[in-house]
Amino acid sequence: MTAVDTHFQVDLERLRRAAEQAEPKLLDGKRISQALLEQVCEATELLGERGIVPQLNVVRVGNDPASAIYVRHKIRACENVGIGSSHIHLPPQITQRDLLAKLERLNGDDAVNGILLQLPLSEHHNPNEAIAAIDPQKDVDGFHPGNLGFLMAGHAELEPCTPRGIMTMFRAAGVDFKGKRAVVIGRSMIVGRPMAQMLVRAHATVTICHRYTEELAEHVRNADIIVVATGVPGLIKGEWIKPGAVIADVGMNRSEDGKLCGDVEFDAARERAALITPVPKGVGPMTVATLMENTIRATCAHHNLAIRGGEVYEDVDALCGPLDQ
Numbered sequence: 001m002t003a004v005d006t007h008f009q010v011d012l013e014r015l016r017r018a019a020e021q022a023e024p025k026l027l028d029g030k031r032i033s034q035a036l037l038e039q040v041c042e043a044t045e046l047l048g049e050r051g052i053v054p055q056l057n058v059v060r061v062g063n064d065p066a067s068a069i070y071v072r073h074k075i076r077a078c079e080n081v082g083i084g085s086s087h088i089h090l091p092p093q094i095t096q097r098d099l100l101a102k103l104e105r106l107n108g109d110d111a112v113n114g115i116l117l118q119l120p121l122s123e124h125h126n127p128n129e130a131i132a133a134i135d136p137q138k139d140v141d142g143f144h145p146g147n148l149g150f151l152m153a154g155h156a157e158l159e160p161c162t163p164r165g166i167m168t169m170f171r172a173a174g175v176d177f178k179g180k181r182a183v184v185i186g187r188s189m190i191v192g193r194p195m196a197q198m199l200v201r202a203h204a205t206v207t208i209c210h211r212y213t214e215e216l217a218e219h220v221r222n223a224d225i226i227v228v229a230t231g232v233p234g235l236i237k238g239e240w241i242k243p244g245a246v247i248a249d250v251g252m253n254r255s256e257d258g259k260l261c262g263d264v265e266f267d268a269a270r271e272r273a274a275l276i277t278p279v280p281k282g283v284g285p286m287t288v289a290t291l292m293e294n295t296i297r298a299t300c301a302h303h304n305l306a307i308r309g310g311e312v313y314e315d316v317d318a319l320c321g322p323l324d325q
């Protein structure tokens with residue numbers, strides 16, 4: 001599918017069939033993620049035949065309640081697909097130095113294929129330094145500066161899960177990127193910026209908006225593809241949506257009654273859009289499934305294997321074709 005699929009190639013056709021089952025206008029992340037996880041499961045079975053069990057290690061610092069929920073989702077996903085997991089929960093007051101030492105230990109542990117440092121950390125930590133301390137080959141979040149650099153260069157092995165999951169969902173739904181106007185609202189390192197890179201690589205014309213963007217509504221009105229990741233509920237109004245636009249809503253906002261909602265006025269936007277992700281059951285499950293996909297990729301790379309079309313290949317270099325988009 002893309003240049004980054006050297007070690008594990010997902011069958012897009014199967015994801016397409018899942019996308020087709022969705023309700024009208026719905027970009028059904030839950031359904032597409034299940035089709036992706038099925039393929040991850042098959043990959044763990046193939047690896048299991050060779051005595052290899054992929055292993056993901058999640059490191060969580062402090063007691064952020066949302067982080068606790070997300071980590072639980074990730075560990076449960078590992079259990080469901082046959083990936084081994086462990087969860088290291090560190091106290092909020094752990095020093096930066098001790099945190100780095102923990103990460104170093106995981107880097108050196110040959111049984112660990114993926115390391116995920118759940119964000120946010122505590123106030124006194126330096127997250128960039130901590131992320132940079134993770135072995136880039138185990139960086140299943142794709143946040144290491146080396147991996148982000150490879151992403152910009154067009155050939156990262158491990159890419160950030162949320163934007164990659166959104167691209168997978170778009171591709172499963174047959175979204176056309178070439179020459180289309182894409183607007184990304186939010187410029188974080190974990191979502192907005194890598195998202196914009198992936199869209200531009202797919203030949204969209206990309207605008208990145210943020211807090212200081214003037215006339216946000218005008219940018220959105222012109223967009224064929226809209227990705228919103230701000231954490232501001234209802235920021236994007238339904239009436240701004242160009243008829244036929246495709247929308248991925250990354251926002252995860254919890255209202256007082258405990259309900260989740262995104263950054264887009266869902267009902268009004270759905271009226272006009274061609275496709276829109278719901279919250280929940282949209283981008284979130286794709287993020288988790290892509291984390292599983294990345295863990296397989298890191299494991300295969302570690303063992304110099306490739307999994308494609310239900311087969312395991314040992315001579316990976318011979319498989320690497322020319323870079324595509």
Ligand SMILES: NC(=O)C1=CN([C@@H]2O[C@H](COP(=O)(O)OP(=O)(O)OC[C@H]3O[C@@H](n4cnc5c(N)ncnc54)[C@H](OP(=O)(O)O)[C@@H]3O)[C@@H](O)[C@H]2O)C=CC1
Binds near residue numbers: 213230
């Ligand atoms: N479903 C999933 O899998 C995931 C969901 N999330 C959710 O997505 C949301 C964003 O996450 P993340 O990227 O980490 O968040 P950050 O807080 O790191 O970034 C938010 C971005 O939104 C921009 N922004 C904030 N307010 C406005 C505004 N009024 N107008 C325009 N832009 C604005 C900020 O601009 P500026 O840079 O100028 O401050 C910033 O770039 C959160 O709700 C988070 O919980 C995140 C990751 C995964």
Ligand SMILES: Nc1nc(=O)c2c([nH]1)NC[C@@H]1CN(c3ccc(C(=O)N[C@@H](CCC(=O)O)C(=O)O)cc3)C=[N+]21
Binds near residue numbers: 073120
């Ligand atoms: N190192 C790191 N990597 C991350 O990938 C990372 C992170 N830190 N910090 C926080 C954000 C947020 N994030 C989500 C993952 C899954 C759902 C998810 O599964 N959402 C469900 C609902 C969850 C619920 O019930 O609360 C859904 O949308 O259907 C949401 C958000 C990953 N993040």
